[in-house]
Amino acid sequence: MxxxxxxxxxxxxxxxxxxxxxxxxxxxxxxxxxxxxxxxxxxxxxxxxxxxxxxxxxxLSESEKLSEAAIRKYLGKKYEDCRLCIYGEVASTNRTLRELADEGAKEGTVVLAKCQTEGRGRRGREFYSPADTGLYMSILLRPQMEISDLMMVTAASAAATAEAVEAITGTETAIKWVNDVYAKGKKVSGILTEASFSLENGSIDFLIVGIGVNVLEPEGGFPESIQEKAGAVCQRDQCPEGIRNVLAAEIIKRVLSYYRTLPERTFYPSYKEKMLWMGEKIFVHTADKKKPAIAVGIDDRCSLRVRYEDGTEEILRTGEISV
Ligand code: BTN
The missing domain is CATH 1.10.10.10 (Winged helix-like DNA-binding domain superfamily/Winged helix DNA-binding domain)
Known part of the structure; x- marks a missing residue:
């Protein structure tokens, strides 16, 4: 510091x-x-x-500025080993953290930025990342696990983020499979997990969990392209003070806590309980169409079981659904 x-x-x-x-x-x-x-x-x-x-x-009051000191205050002793790197503007916190990881940064390194000029989402989409109204952060993990278990980290991070938003803002949250956090029917947070593999032994070198939260609605609203779907976790006049620092700390704590207890699947009850649309009619997105189905349930590997109209069932490991 x-x-x-x-x-x-x-x-x-x-x-x-x-x-x-x-x-x-x-x-x-x-x-x-x-x-x-x-x-x-x-x-x-x-x-x-x-x-x-x-x-x-x-x-007099904690300003809304992202600050290492403020985040550390809320992180407490248990997570004092985390390295926090705070930037003004970056292209993408995932990209900045990847550079640090390539240079050997340790597990628990976190990159946060005031805004992103090239914030990225899943499936090559853009993640709208304006200054001052959102939280953009990436957490570095170096897990020793099977590649097939990577989904667990993403799911655990979604549960952690949803819980953190709820704990800090009091707004009830839900999870849209696989890892979008919803509040009041709108998407308030997205997670992009990216992995780097070691070519020598085929193991995971590192994992970057990138989390974006719409804290407030931007002045003038969200851009038209996402207006219908995007929401914010709090209203301008009811926002707890210093929210981005408090929320960042709460997310880091919960993500790392679930990550450290991954073999025991401590995140699983919360992930399952918050899952949207279970037992309801959904659409499973394929390359060229949306297939109607019923969301039957989530299995213990966080895969989604769906039943199509012809009665056949499928276990989806990843993908996109809507209603
Ligand atoms: C999605 O909704 O598809 C995932 C969005 C993930 C956005 C976060 S913001 C911090 C990190 N940096 C990025 O470029 N993306 C993630």
Whole structure:
């Protein structure tokens, strides 16, 4: 962390109380003038820090800015090993994290960005990623598992994200198979998991779990192409303060917790319970048409069992469905 981030961490820790420049200088083992410079820099970045006579500085409210210090505060000790890399604008957090992974970044490295210029979704689609209204993050995993079990990580991440959104915003969530998170009938989050394989032994080298959440509806609404389907997890006037930092921490914690207990399938009850359209009529998308079917259920490998109109059944390992 930079000196500025460490000053911010102390202000956040003080939780709305004033903390003196002297105390911060002693704790961080830097000069008072260095503390002052950090405070000025933070104010310039938009943090509402007020000087209180004879008491020091107080952080008035956590701004909506993504910050390592704020995310760390919510992550807590158990996840202090995570490396957090926060960027302004990137093409795609998945792509940035892939570069770090190729350079040897360790498991638990997380890339977050304010906005993405080339946010990617499943099936080569674009993921709309404007500044300030969304959360865009990618988590690096280095699993030792069968390639056929990769789906579990995606499903577990969907359950983790849905639960995190619900815990932080109070908005009820559901999962559209395989891994889209829905709230109030609209898609509020998507997950793109990308793997890199080692050619030498055919094993998984690393896995990137890219998660995008529409936190707020953009001013002027979503673009026309996604207007009908896309939604946000909270309303502008009811949004918890510092939501993107809190939500990022909550998602990281839950994804890593489910990942670490993957052999026990701890995510499975939640994933299954949140699954949309079970027992209902759906359409299974094939290359050139949509085939009507009934969604029969989810099996213990997170595959979807469907029954077609002619009575035949199929187990779908991956794919796309709609109603
Ligand atoms: C989908 O809905 O099809 C998946 C969307 C995944 C979007 C996230 S945002 C962070 C990460 N970076 C990307 O380019 N994509 C994922």
């Amino acid at each position: 930079t000196g500025k981030d460490r000053v911010l961490a102390l202000l956040l820790e003080a939780d709305g109380e004033a903390i003196s420049g002297q105390e911060m200088a002693e704790k961080l083992q830097i000069s008072r003038s260095a503390v002052w410079k950090s405070v000025k820099a933070l104010q310039k970045e938009g943090y509402r820090i007020q000087g209180v006579t004879n008491k020091g500085y107080v952080l």
